Amino acid sequence: MNWSPYIKSFQSYLKIERGLSKNTIANYTFDLERLCAFLNDNNISVAPEKIAEETIQQFIYAVSKEVNARSQARIISGLKSFFSYLIFEDYRSDSPMELIEAPKIGRKLPDTLSVEDIDNLIAAVDLSTPEGERNRAILETLYSCGLRVSELVSLKISDLFFDEGFVKITGKGNKQRFVPIAQSTQRYIESYKNNIRNHLNIAKGHEDTLFLNRRGKQLTRAMVFTIIKTLAVKINLQKNISPHTLRHSFATHLLENGADLRSIQMMLGHESITTTEVYVHLDRKHLTQIIHTFHPRKV
Template identity: 80%
Template sequence: MNWISCIKSYQSYLKIERGLSKNTIDNYSFDIERLCLFLTKNKIVVSPIKIGEETVQQFIYSVAKEVNPRSQARIISGLKSFFSYLIFEDYRADNPLELIETPKTGRKLPDTLSVEEIDSLIFAIDLTTNEGERNRAMLETLYGCGLRVSELVSLKISDLFFEEGFIKITGKGNKQRFVPIGDLTQKYIQIYRNTIRTHITIQKGFEDTLFLNRRGKQLTRAMIFTIIKSLAIKIDLNKTISPHTLRHSFATHLLENGADLRSIQLMLGHESITTTEIYVHLDRKFLTEVLNSFHPRK
């Protein structure tokens, strides 16, 4: 069994058996393809069934020179999953990464923006263009609902339940959740729908997609990154930000204003509350104020 057939079989397993999204499957596949590239570059001819620990270790050493410990840990984790699948399917008897240690990365705190910085980003949008109205609605939705960028671009008109005050989100692993949506965000989405989207020639298959590009198709994740980074440059924001920064800011601002972790977990769609707990570490000053305000021995 060669690398191409193994990778395709693995991708089918991730999609059908584990229900993972295309983006997640692409990330898993990229790690394996990187290993294949290393083998080709070094003229090492070995199948995924026969590759041994020593060869994989050489690959990890080469990766360590190019990426940070966090990326290295992700690659090791992705490859371990791939070879575990091969064991599960009885193609192999062992995992060549079994004894390879994952580098300690610590817990990375997410970057966040202040409310004022988010306002500045949104105010910098040129509303004289059709794309401006769309971009304002998108940023308000990202921040107002705490969405992942993949959830934003795949949002459907049929997912909007404005009368009930919710939108339906399809997250990782095709898991669905209902997220509350505020009046302001609803307002900007409706402005975009009524004044801009109605004049777009919509391509077949995208009639229900909420946010469209000029050609009437679904926006790419890369386009959202570009829009946000351009706005950051426009306002001289000296921070490295991405669409995920707005999601982190959403959670942090909720916590700072008294929301409980369980509610934030449900809105973000985190499977485990330990993922949500990272936001507790963001603002030590806020935690001190909570202690001083509410503890009986203050």
């Protein structure tokens, strides 16, 4: 049974109706293709309109042997969205996912770096190379603005509003927000733009892209991961870090220094405050300080 037309229609729905990012749509598509592969491997020929809960349960049981609970929960969430879409489009009247529960995974606390770790990481950048100027600007921007790596690599020159002290960020689901940017980070970006970027042979279609590779094209997310991991090895940092670690550190350090969760939520671009609340669990020392400062029976 060919599921491709249904999957393509679902992709269009996710992009146009729900405004989800390419990465999220790709993950949903991968999970559906995984289900299709399971059906083929087991000689099960069934249309999306007819597939039963028992078959889905068999698939999830098979998947549970291969992936962790977090990935399993994501797969179940994606399938629930797909079958909800089929109901919305009147392909089905019910969902085979109604009684299927995702595993309890708990909340994973993000890794963070100290201010000293971040200073050491940035200090390790080799500024004798053209890429060094760029890499310093990248790290400063990630940490100064708390960006996702996808937001960083898609950042445009036209998104820089330095006179006002902000950058415009396009986040998940193409939702835009303005994030304050430190003057020191502005100087690093301007230095990269004027001294390095201006001398590149910029590829067509990338004239407005801020951070470019040697070929004058937009950096990949993987390249930013490599830059950061290489620097971590260079300073012998005994932590498994990624670009997201700088984003987590940005939020944690703001909280430690007295910023409120609502402001942090807006700067991070979290749709729900509950996503931001994970940082409260990180910084129990800050909570103790709040009690001692503001509670009427603090003495």
